[in-house]
Amino acid sequence: GAGVSQSPSNKVTEKGKDVELRCDPISGHTALYWYRQRLGQGLEFLIYFQGNSAPDKSGLPSDRFSAERTGESVSTLTIQRTQQEDSAVYLCASSLAAGGGPDTQYFGPGTRLTVL
Amino acid sequence: AQSVTQLGSHVSVSEGALVLLRCNYSSSVPPYLFWYVQYPNQGLQLLLKYTTGATLVKGINGFEAEFKKSETSFHLTKPSAHMSDAAEYFCAVKGRTGSNYKLTFGKGTLLTVNP
Numbered sequence: 001g002a003g004v005s006q007s008p009s010n011k012v013t014e015k016g017k018d019v020e021l022r023c024d025p026i027s028g029h030t031a032l033y034w035y036r037q038r039l040g041q042g043l044e045f046l047i048y049f050q051g052n053s054a055p056d057k058s059g060l061p062s063d064r065f066s067a068e069r070t071g072e073s074v075s076t077l078t079i080q081r082t083q084q085e086d087s088a089v090y091l092c093a094s095s096l097a098a099g100g101g102p103d104t105q106y107f108g109p110g111t112r113l114t115v116l
Numbered sequence: 117a118q119s120v121t122q123l124g125s126h127v128s129v130s131e132g133a134l135v136l137l138r139c140n141y142s143s144s145v146p147p148y149l150f151w152y153v154q155y156p157n158q159g160l161q162l163l164l165k166y167t168t169g170a171t172l173v174k175g176i177n178g179f180e181a182e183f184k185k186s187e188t189s190f191h192l193t194k195p196s197a198h199m200s201d202a203a204e205y206f207c208a209v210k211g212r213t214g215s216n217y218k219l220t221f222g223k224g225t226l227l228t229v230n231p
């Protein structure tokens with residue numbers, strides 16, 4: 001079956017511009033996660049959505065970052081007024097459910113964002 | 117809050133040699149532990165995970181990991197390295213933070229395999 005897809009695969013933007021990144025989760029997965037991966041670093045949690053519950057935004061680094069998800073489908077991560085330190089790979093993952101179980105998160109290929 | 121420490125940001129082995137990638141964690145009980153692999157310009161792929169029961173977990177591509185509660189470790193091994201194993205490996209722990217459950221990743225270990 002289809003995995004998690006993300007678009008665009010690469011995005012180059014100028015400092016100060018807004019960018020929008022898209023994630024299509026695996027069909028039927030109620031949980032969706034966004035992570036940031038800076039060069040040489042591990043994955044930094046940003047936000048997750050679980051069904052119709054309020055999202056957990058505790059990982060968003062500033063108010064320039066926001067994300068939306070419509071139901072259990074597509075999610076968009078928006079970065080406003082981009083800064084050079086926003087340059088990173090943004091990874092999306094989905095799982096059957098969030099909560100305390102050992103559900104596996106399935107990752108998309110990521111969007112590589114470069115802010116000039 | 118949980119945390120993961122991967123000892124060694126870069127490990128280099130010869131083809132055919134033993135691969136050992138170290139991971140130590142701290143977490144509330146019970147921990148769920150994962151190893152993911154990331155090939156260049158790709159997303160993360162699950163290698164294996166520990167949930168409950170048998171402490172030796174077998175994964176894909178000949179990898180396995182042993183959960184040792186007394187040592188809070190979950191080291192990844194493979195008896196004989198192959199060139200195709202060259203990638204970055206991430207250990208992760210799932211635990212509770214407040215009212216939510218989070219997957220916390222280590223900083224990763226880059227494995228190179230020399231011919």
